[in-house]
Structures are given as structure tokens and as C-alpha cells.
Amino acid sequence: MSEFELRPAPTREVPDWRRLEVTMQRFGDRIAEGIAKANELKTDIEVDTARCIAHTLGRALGRESALAEFGRTGEGIYERIRDEYLGLYRDSNAAAWVVDLVDQLGSYLIRHYHPDAGSTDRRDKLPRQIDRILVPTVVRVGEATSVVHIPGDYDSAAIATLEDTLGELEFEDDSALQAFLTLPDVNAMSGDIAQDFHDNFVGSFAGEEDALESLCDINQREQDVREFAEERGLYVDQVSVSYDHLRDETNDTFDLVEHRGATHAFWK
Numbered sequence: 001m002s003e004f005e006l007r008p009a010p011t012r013e014v015p016d017w018r019r020l021e022v023t024m025q026r027f028g029d030r031i032a033e034g035i036a037k038a039n040e041l042k043t044d045i046e047v048d049t050a051r052c053i054a055h056t057l058g059r060a061l062g063r064e065s066a067l068a069e070f071g072r073t074g075e076g077i078y079e080r081i082r083d084e085y086l087g088l089y090r091d092s093n094a095a096a097w098v099v100d101l102v103d104q105l106g107s108y109l110i111r112h113y114h115p116d117a118g119s120t121d122r123r124d125k126l127p128r129q130i131d132r133i134l135v136p137t138v139v140r141v142g143e144a145t146s147v148v149h150i151p152g153d154y155d156s157a158a159i160a161t162l163e164d165t166l167g168e169l170e171f172e173d174d175s176a177l178q179a180f181l182t183l184p185d186v187n188a189m190s191g192d193i194a195q196d197f198h199d200n201f202v203g204s205f206a207g208e209e210d211a212l213e214s215l216c217d218i219n220q221r222e223q224d225v226r227e228f229a230e231e232r233g234l235y236v237d238q239v240s241v242s243y244d245h246l247r248d249e250t251n252d253t254f255d256l257v258e259h260r261g262a263t264h265a266f267w268k
Contacts, residue, residue: 015060015088020098023059027052035104044128047074050108053101057085078113079156082106086155089130106130110152118149118184134187139163142172148181148188162188169194176204179259180266202254202265211256211263212246 024031034049045053055071062068066080088094089102107128110117118134119127127133130152137150141163150159171177180197181188190196205211213219222239229236250256255266 015091015093016062017060017093020056020060023056024097027056031056031101038104038128043126044108044111045104047108047112050105050112053105054081057088057098057101057105060088078109081109082152083155086153089153103129106152107133110135116184117152120151120185120187122185134184136184137188139166139188141166144172144178146171146178146181149184149186150189151187154189158189165193175260175262176201176264179257179264182257182259183255183266200266202267205263205265208256208258208263209241209243211265212243212250213241215250215254215265216246218246 031049031052034045034052038045038049051071051074053071054067058065058068058071061084065084066076067084070076070081085102085106089099089106107130110130110133114136116136119125120132120134121127124132133152134149135152136147137159139146139148139159139162148162150162154162169177177193177197180186180201181193186196203211203214205214218241225239226236253268255268257264257266
């Protein structure tokens with residue numbers, strides 16, 4: 001589960017959409033200006049705009065909601081705020097502009113609380129759609145605690161289901177699978193973690209140097225050098241390996257992850 005003990009805020013069971021619409025009429029221009037500024041600068045909205053959006057969305061859930069609290073103070077527990085705005089985001093009665101507000105607020109909050117959040121699209125490093133942002137998320141399976149990456153449109157219930165799935169995959173005892181899911185561009189909610197892992201796993205090695213030597217087939221390269229020298233009447237006593245060169249050579253092809261005393265290699 002999350003590093004925080006998540007308790008539902010005392011909010012309305014059914015969103016008050018009318019109150020939300022009235023509040024949007026009052027603050028819509030201010031929010032639009034903030035979003036326009038972010039679009040011009042190609043960045044996330046600023047905190048004042050985020051708080052204004054949170055206040056507006058919070059009107060649908062009540063003053064005691066985590067959204068309303070963030071609107072008033074600019075502070076709060078990310079997981080609680082997230083679960084509230086995702087409730088609105090997925091509601092069949094939510095208008096398109098409500099979904100857009102959640103995307104704007106959620107993108108700001110994710111990168112505020114998780115500056116290392118990545119993107120599902122390598123061409124867009126700063127998307128403002130929460131389903132395209134990969135959020136570093138703590139999961140606990142048995143005695144194993146690890147950070148995986150999930151799209152920003154998944155809530156606490158979905159994360160709990162993921163933990164159950166990882167338990168079925170014996171995640172607690174599989175250091176290679178743990179290493180794979182720590183990669184920032186691996187989506188733990190892809191739908192088939194086991195297949196993703198097997199498609200990308202290359203092997204586990206005693207250390208980085210062993211991994212580099214194996215991936216670059218150093219034994220064959222040494223043999224090639226000796227044969228090349230012998231053909232020209234030369235004798236090679238020793239061949240030295242430049243690990244810096246091998247790192248550069250493999251960087252575009254493999255991800256190497258140090259985890260639990262081993263180096264695990266995966267295709268990029």
C-alpha cells in the first residue's frame with residue numbers, strides 16, 4: 001500500500017455538479033489565464049492556478065475534502081487528493097472541462113510531489129494528461145518494498161490490486177522482476193507484467209563489469225584481437241578492457257540495474 005495510511009475524506013457520496021459549475025463560472029477566467037500562461041511557457045500550471053482548480057473541484061465534494069483543503073492551504077497528502085479528483089475524472093456525469101481541470105491539477109501535483117515522474121511518451125517529457133505520466137509509487141508485497149511506476153490515472157484501489165498481482169508473480173523473491181519494475185519508463189499497469197518482463201529480460205550478472213563483458217562478448221573480441229595479431233607476426237600478452245567504452249556502447253541498447261547484489265540487464 002502507499003507509504004501513507006489512506007483514509008477516505010468525509011466527502012459527498014455524489015458530487016454536487018451544480019455547485020461545481022457555479023464555482024467554475026466565478027473562477028473560470030482566472031483558471032483559463034493560468035492555463036494559457038502554462039501553455040505559452042510549455043510548463044505545468046503554477047501553484048496559484050492549481051489551488052484555484054482544487055478549490056473549484058472541491059466544491060463538488062464539500063469543505064472537508066482533501067481538494068478543498070489543498071485549495072485553502074496549498075498543502076495536503078497527494079494520495080488523498082488524487083483519489084478524490086480521480087473520482088470526478090471517472091464519473092460518467094463529468095463534463096469535458098472537468099476532465100481537463102483534473103488533468104491540469106493532477107499533472108501539477110504529480111510533479112510537485114514526485115519531481116522524477118516520467119512520461120509514457122518519450123517525445124513528450126512534460127505531458128499534462130495524467131494518464132501519460134508515470135508516477136513513482138511505493139508498493140509492498142510481503143516483506144518486499146519497492147518503487148514502481150504507474151500512470152497518474154490509477155487510484156489506491158488499483159494500486160492494491162497491483163500488489164495482489166505482484167504477489168501472485170512471487171515478486172517478493174524475484175530480484176530481477178523487482179529491478180525491472182524500478183525502471184522509470186516501465187509501466188507497472190501495462191496489463192501483462194510477466195510478459196513485459198520476459199520480453200525485456202536479458203540476464204542477471206554478478207556485477208556491472210561481468211554484465212558489460214557478457215553483453216559485449218569480450219571473450220570473442222579478445223580472441224579476434226589475438227588472431228589479428230598472430231596473422232601479422234605479433235604477440236599480444238594482455239588485452240585490457242575499457243569499461244567506460246563498453247558503457248557507452250551498451251547505453252542505447254540495454255538498461256543495467258543494480259539490485260540486491262546483482263546487475264540485471266534489460267533491453268531498452
